[in-house]
Amino acid sequence: MFRKILIANRGEIALRVVRAAREMGVASVAVHSTADADAMHVRMADEAICIGPPPSSDSYLSMAAVLSAAEITGAEAIHPGYGFLSENANFVQAVEDHGIKFIGPSAEHIRMMGDKITAKETMHRLGVPCVPGSVGGVAHLETAQIVARDIGYPVIIKATAGGGGRGMKLARSEDELENAFRTARSEAKAAFGNDEVYIEKYLGRPRHIEVQIFGDGKGGAVHLGERDCSLQRRHQKVLEEAPGPAIDPETRERIGQTCAKAVADLGYEGAGTIEFLYEDGEFYFIEMNTRLQVEHPVTEAVFGVDLVREQIRVAAGLPMSFRQEDLRVNGHAIEVRINAEKLPNFSPCPGKITQYHAPGGLGIRMDSALYDGYRIPPYYDSLIAKLIVHGRDRPEALARLKRALGELIVDGVDSTVPLFHALLQEPAILQGDYTIHWLEDWLKRNVG
Structure with a gap:
């Protein structure tokens, strides 16, 4: 069993991990931004270390800052909670490269499921039922129109790298498809730096x-x-x-x-x-x-x-x-x-x-x-x-x-x-x- 773990998160989920670790006799390290210096997870952990200013990009999302904190405190493993770096395959790989255990799945599996198209293809191969839709990404409006006709309207266009509803647009008919397709790609590019989208059958009352x-x-x-x-x-x-x-x-x-x-x-x-x-x-x-x-x-x-x-x-x-x-x-x-x-x-x-x-x-x-x-x-x-x-x-x-x-x-x-x-x-x-x-x-x- 680990002697000490670092919790790369904040708020209620960080406190949740602190409590579980304490029951197991495992010491915990809380990381925090300057804005969270008085946060409860900081107060409750066995150790705490500041990793940067308030913006997440300079603290909780900073791979270098989190890894440095783990090395400084001698943490043997990192629990990511949810959000922030929890599904960042590059972070997981970096953690492993530093000889620290990531408490979660491998970088390979995170990367596989982080891409919506790869995830769908993988699950289909493994026998998990999937929504009817495009095979892979759809790059052109003409292809989108063909796919939509094949599976039937309404359809939903989704960003391959999406989440939280961003890069997701509904087209109830072919008249709506062009605007929905272009808008979804634009939003995906702005939010994720990747404008690839795919198309699925839209379910009315799921x-x-x-x-x-x-x-x-x-x-x-x-x-x-x-x-x-x-x-x-x-x-x-x-x-x-x-x-x-x-x-x-x-x-x-x-x-x-x-x-x-x-x-x-x-x-x-x-x-x-x-x-x-x-x-x-x-x-x-x-x-x-x-x-x-x-x-x-x-x-x-x-x-x-x-x-x-x-x-x-x-x-x-x-x-x-x-x-x-x-x-x-x-x-x-x-x-x-x-x-x-x-x-x-x-x-x-x-x-x-x-x-x-x-x-x-x-x-x-x-x-x-x-x-x-x-x-x-x-x-x-x-x-x-x-x-x-x-x-x-x-x-x-x-x-x-x-x-x-x-x-x-x-x-x-x-x-x-x-x-x-x-x-x-x-x-x-x-x-x-x-x-x-x-x-x-x-x-x-x-x-x-």
Whole structure:
């Protein structure tokens, strides 16, 4: 086992890794920008080292700064959390080249899944169902028109190197295709430095279902069920739950085994998530995230496992602590992402927390780095807390979520807590009957 690991991240996920490491008897090193000198992960880690000024490009995204911090502190491994450098294959390679263990998959697998076209081709070869679409990138409008006619409108054009909804445009007919194609390429170039796009069939009312997998890097892998992440705004997840309300046990086992076999065949190491659109009983692969997900706590709640602990164990060369037959769904869990944002426009709202009280009681978990007097910096993502609830079934989880939201106090800044109070009054949410378009349609009617 490692003696010391460095956490190349900030906020609640850095604190999450600190806690897992401490339970394992592993020392932790927090890195931070000057803006995060008083952050909770810095206070809680065994050591802390400043790696630069507030801009992420000069601190949390600086490979040289992170590697220097690891060498200075004698860290044997680096946990990337999510975001920042977590899916940067060049960083992973550099970590390994410096004789430090990266807690996650190989640079090869990150690179493979980071390119949407390569990822789709790989998953298709491994037997994972994919959305009908172009074979490889589409460079010319004429080719785009041929592909769109073959698979049928509506179609969606996506950036090969894309993410977060950038470089993604919908064309409902051939009349809309040219503008959508050119706009998607332009956005992709601006956002990712790569204007390559591909085309897929657009599904009208799908759910966003993702399957949690875990591999030992030696040809062994398991799945830990699925999460429903369909409640989204501008392709950003707002609420996640496990198990998915629309997935029955037989379907769960079928798609889970398909995903586990695929990553086992790859020799994948660590945590990963295979994401699908799900419509009319069929799964369509969209991407694989080669890291821990923001919403991993709901899976931990229903399966009773610690995914971060498992990441550290496997990276240290130990076998997985559970087998597929050990993993059984227990109850239902829901996570809501609480952002420091001002409604109705969801504009970032940094500032000083004048009062903070986390809810408690049976089945309640709060992943947050907030404290009274903490000043939320304006330089980073607006996520400030994740409220996770677990119950014997979905109705109990919903009741606990409503109760916990009522107990939560976050004063001094605006937050998205009122949004969840409102959503819990909606029959569609209470019944679990929603798609990836539901929330934006609801916001237009009720908030916009």
